[in-house]
Structures are given as structure tokens and as C-alpha cells.
Amino acid sequence: MASQITVADIGGIEPGSTLSTEIARCWMDVANAGGAVGFPFTPVAMPVVQEAVQALATDIDLGRRTVIAARMGEELVGWVSVRFNDSALTAHWAKIERLQSHPTRRGEGIGTALLSHAVEHAASLGLEHLVLAVRGGEHLEPFYERHGWHEVGRHVGALRFADNDDRDEVLMKITLRSEQPARQRHELRGFRVGVRWRRFKTKWTRPSRNRYQAGFGCHRLDNADRGLLVQ
Numbered sequence: 001m002a003s004q005i006t007v008a009d010i011g012g013i014e015p016g017s018t019l020s021t022e023i024a025r026c027w028m029d030v031a032n033a034g035g036a037v038g039f040p041f042t043p044v045a046m047p048v049v050q051e052a053v054q055a056l057a058t059d060i061d062l063g064r065r066t067v068i069a070a071r072m073g074e075e076l077v078g079w080v081s082v083r084f085n086d087s088a089l090t091a092h093w094a095k096i097e098r099l100q101s102h103p104t105r106r107g108e109g110i111g112t113a114l115l116s117h118a119v120e121h122a123a124s125l126g127l128e129h130l131v132l133a134v135r136g137g138e139h140l141e142p143f144y145e146r147h148g149w150h151e152v153g154r155h156v157g158a159l160r161f162a163d164n165d166d167r168d169e170v171l172m173k174i175t176l177r178s179e180q181p182a183r184q185r186h187e188l189r190g191f192r193v194g195v196r197w198r199r200f201k202t203k204w205t206r207p208s209r210n211r212y213q214a215g216f217g218c219h220r221l222d223n224a225d226r227g228l229l230v231q
């Protein structure tokens with residue numbers, strides 16, 4: 001029987017730890033198999049990838065990034081990163097980076113599980129949308145479109161892998177909040193009015209559930225989200 005996929009935020013990466021090696025090994029194997037994961041010129045060697053893993057670890061420690069790993073049994077079979085923006089101007093969205101499943105484990109649902117978890121994680125933090133950059137010519141766009149993402153921009157010929165091998169960089173986006181934010185704000189105003197009204201009546205009715213789209217289903221808007229929306 002095939003092992004189940006478990007997906008979890010890894011918290012941190014200690015230098016020299018087993019986890020650090022597992023992440024680096026997967027990253028190197030994916031890059032050297034031609035994956036679009038930040039090492040465009042291959043082959044890439046383990047020390048170079050380990051250095052990049054340390055940069056990830058620093059970002060996690062500084063709260064700039066979450067790394068989510070997928071395992072089947074004990075084996076690390078893939079990972080993905082959510083990179084938060086540093087500026088207050090863009091703090092309401094984040095980037096998905098380095099989505100990867102090990103080349104020996106493709107088509108088993110790992111990529112989907114990681115992407116789904118990353119989207120839910122971002123939504124739970126109150127982020128409003130996510131973006132990611134796709135290397136053109138890899139037929140990756142349909143994969144993301146099937147999961148609720150859509151193309152919002154295309155830099156034609158941005159990436160030059162070799163003479164006569166220019167590729168587009170495709171920007172894709174998923175919205176984590178309702179497509180109708182104005183309606184939500186209206187409902188939330190209703191919520192506040194309801195609270196005031198409660199002072200005069202002994203009983204009041206909670207507003208209907210406010211929900212937002214997270215690509216893979218609906219999630220209840222929690223109090224933190226309400227606070228963010230009504231600011």
C-alpha cells in the first residue's frame with residue numbers, strides 16, 4: 001500500500017541537521033532533473049544547494065518565510081516555501097517559491113498537497129493573495145490553473161537558458177479573499193452595528209458566516225480577519 005502524504009510547516013532548519021540535508025538533497029535532485037526551482041544552470045552541486053538552504057533557514061528565523069515539507073512515511077518527498085514581503089506596501093500578499101516533488105515521486109499528489117497547504121497557510125495568516133513566477137515552456141501553467149491560479153502577466157523572453165532558448169516568465173496569482181471585498185466590508189459593518197444594537201436589546205443575531213475563497217474550499221473568516229478587513 002502506498003504511504004500517505006503528510007504535509008507540515010517545518011518551523012526551522014538547524015545548520016547541519018538531517019532536515020537540512022534532506023531539503024538540500026531533494027532540491028538538488030529536482031534542479032538536476034530540470035525542475036524550475038532557482039538553479040537554472042545545471043548540474044548544481046550539494047555545497048551550493050546547502051548554502052541556499054542556509055539562506056532559507058535565515059529567512060525562516062527572521063519570519064520572512066515559511067517552509068512546508070511533504071513526507072511519505074519518513075521520507076521527505078517535496079517542499080515549498082511561502083515568502084512574505086518585507087514592505088508594508090506589499091505585506092498583504094506573498095510569493096510561493098520552489099514548489100517541488102522529488103523526481104521519483106511525481107504524479108502522486110505531492111505537488112497538489114503542498115500547494116494546497118501553502119494556500120491554506122497564507123489564508124490563515126490573513127494574506128489576500130499569492131503570486132508565483134512560472135518558467136515558461138515547462139507546461140506548468142495548466143497544473144496551477146487546475147488549482148485555482150490564473151495568469152496575470154507574462155514577461156516574454158525574460159529567461160535566456162542558452163542561445164536560441166529564451167523562455168517567458170509567467171506571473172500567476174490566486175485570490176485568498178472573497179472576489180467581492182466590498183460586500184464583505186458591508187457585512188462586517190453590519191456586524192459592528194449588530195454589536196452596538198446589542199446594547200439596547202438583550203438579544204442579537206450573529207451575522208451570517210463570512211467566507212472567503214482559498215482555492216481549495218471555503219474557510220470561516222476568523223476574528224483576526226475581521227479586524228484586518230474593517231481597518
Ligand SMILES: CC(C)(COP(=O)(O)OP(=O)(O)OC[C@H]1O[C@@H](n2cnc3c(N)ncnc32)[C@H](O)[C@@H]1OP(=O)(O)O)[C@@H](O)C(=O)NCCC(=O)NCCS
Pocket residue numbers: 030034035036037098099100101102105106107108109110111112113132133134135138139140143
Ligand atoms: C510541478 C510539480 C511540483 C508537481 O508535483 P507532483 O507531485 O507531480 O504533483 P501532483 O501529483 O499533485 O500533480 C501532478 C499533475 O500535474 C501535472 N504536471 C505537473 N508538472 C507538469 C509538467 N511539467 N508538465 C506537464 N504536466 C505537469 C501532471 O501531469 C499531473 O497531472 P494530473 O493530476 O492531471 O495527472 C513537480 O512536477 C515538480 O517538482 N516539478 C519540478 C519543479 C518545478 O518545476 N516546480 C514548479 C515551480 S513554478
